Amino acid sequence: MKNVTLYHHGPSTCSQKVRMILELKNISYESKIIDLLAGEQHEDEYVKLNPNHLVPTLVTDDGVIIESTVINEYLDDYFPGIPAKSSDPLNVAKMRLWVKYIDSYHPQCGSITYGIGMRNILIQKPKDEVDQEIANIPDHIKRKNRRDLIDMGLDAPVLIEALKQTELLLSKLEKELENSDWLFNNSFGIADAATLPYIIRIEQLALGELFSSSKRPNISLWYERIKNMDIFNNAVTSFIPETLIGVLTKFGNDQKDRVFKIMENK
Numbered sequence: 020m021k022n023v024t025l026y027h028h029g030p031s032t033c034s035q036k037v038r039m040i041l042e043l044k045n046i047s048y049e050s051k052i053i054d055l056l057a058g059e060q061h062e063d064e065y066v067k068l069n070p071n072h073l074v075p076t077l078v079t080d081d082g083v084i085i086e087s088t089v090i091n092e093y094l095d096d097y098f099p100g101i102p103a104k105s106s107d108p109l110n111v112a113k114m115r116l117w118v119k120y121i122d123s124y125h126p127q128c129g130s131i132t133y134g135i136g137m138r139n140i141l142i143q144k145p146k147d148e149v150d151q152e153i154a155n156i157p158d159h160i161k162r163k164n165r166r167d168l169i170d171m172g173l174d175a176p177v178l179i180e181a182l183k184q185t186e187l188l189l190s191k192l193e194k195e196l197e198n199s200d201w202l203f204n205n206s207f208g209i210a211d212a213a214t215l216p217y218i219i220r221i222e223q224l225a226l227g228e229l230f231s232s233s234k235r236p237n238i239s240l241w242y243e244r245i246k247n248m249d250i251f252n253n254a255v256t257s258f259i260p261e262t263l264i265g266v267l268t269k270f271g272n273d274q275k276d277r278v279f280k281i282m283e284n285k
C-alpha cells in the first residue's frame with residue numbers, strides 16, 4: 020500500500036470531497052492540516068507543493084497531486100476498495116461532465132461564504148491584516164472579488180451572481196436526482212463527493228430551506244442518505260469546527276431574508 024499524506028483544512032469544501040473518497044475506499048492517510056485562516060497556504064514550504072496556494076494537496080510515493088477532482092480520480096484508479104465511479108463508460112462521461120460543472124461552480128461558493136459569513140469576521144480584524152490576506156491571493160480576479168465581498172457584502176455584484184448560480188445548481192441537482200439515488204453511479208461516488216460540500220456549506224450559511232423536503236425533496240433525501248453513511252462522520256463532521264460554523268450560521272441567519280429576496284429576484 021502506498022503512503023498517503025493529505026494536506027487539507029477541516030471545513031474546506033475541496034478537502035471534504037477528497038476525505039469522502041479516502042474514507043469510502045478505506046485508504047489510511049497522514050493528515051496535515053493547513054490552517055487557511057492563519058494563512059498557512061501561503062507559506063513557502065506549502066507553496067512548493069501547491070503553487071496555487073490552495074488545499075487540498077495529496078502526496079503519495081508516486082508524487083504530488085493537486086486539484087481535488089484530479090486527486091479523487093487518482094485515488095479511485097490506484098486504490099482497491101469500493102469503486103467510486105460506474106463501470107459504464109457513458110456514466111463515467113456524464114460523471115466527468117457533472118464534476119466539471121461543479122468545479123466551475125466552486126468560486127461561487129467562495130463568494131457566498133465570504134459575502135454572507137466570513138466578511139463579518141474579517142471586518143472586525145485590523146485593516147492592515149485583511150489587506151495583507153487579500154494581497155497574498157495569487158489570482159487577481161479572486162483578489163478583486165474578495166475585496167468587493169468584504170467591502171460590500173450582500174450588495175456586491177459578485178455575490179448576487181453567486182446566489183443566482185447557487186439557485187441554478189440546486190435546480191440542476193434536484194433534477195439529476197429525480198430517477199437515481201446517486202449521481203451517475205449505483206452507489207455513492209466521485210460526483211456525489213464533489214457535490215456534497217456545497218450542500219453542506221449552503222446549510223452552514225443557514226440557507227438549508229433551499230433544499231427542504233418540501234422544496235427540493237430529491238436533494239433532501241440524497242443528503243439524508245449521505246449523512247447516514249458511516250464515513251460521513253470521519254470525513255466531514257469530525258473536521259468541522261463548531262465555533263466557526265456557529266458564527267457562519269449566525270451571520271447567515273441574520274441576513275437570510277435579504278438573501279432569499281435576492282434569490283427570488285434573480
Ligand SMILES: N[C@@H](CCC(=O)N[C@@H](CS)C(=O)NCC(=O)O)C(=O)O
Pocket residue numbers: 031032033034055060072073074075085086087088125156
Ligand atoms: N480547484 C481547486 C480549488 C481549491 C480551493 O479553492 N481551495 C480552497 C479551500 S476549498 C482554498 O484553499 N482556499 C484558500 C484561499 O483562498 O486562500 C481544487 O479543486 O482543489
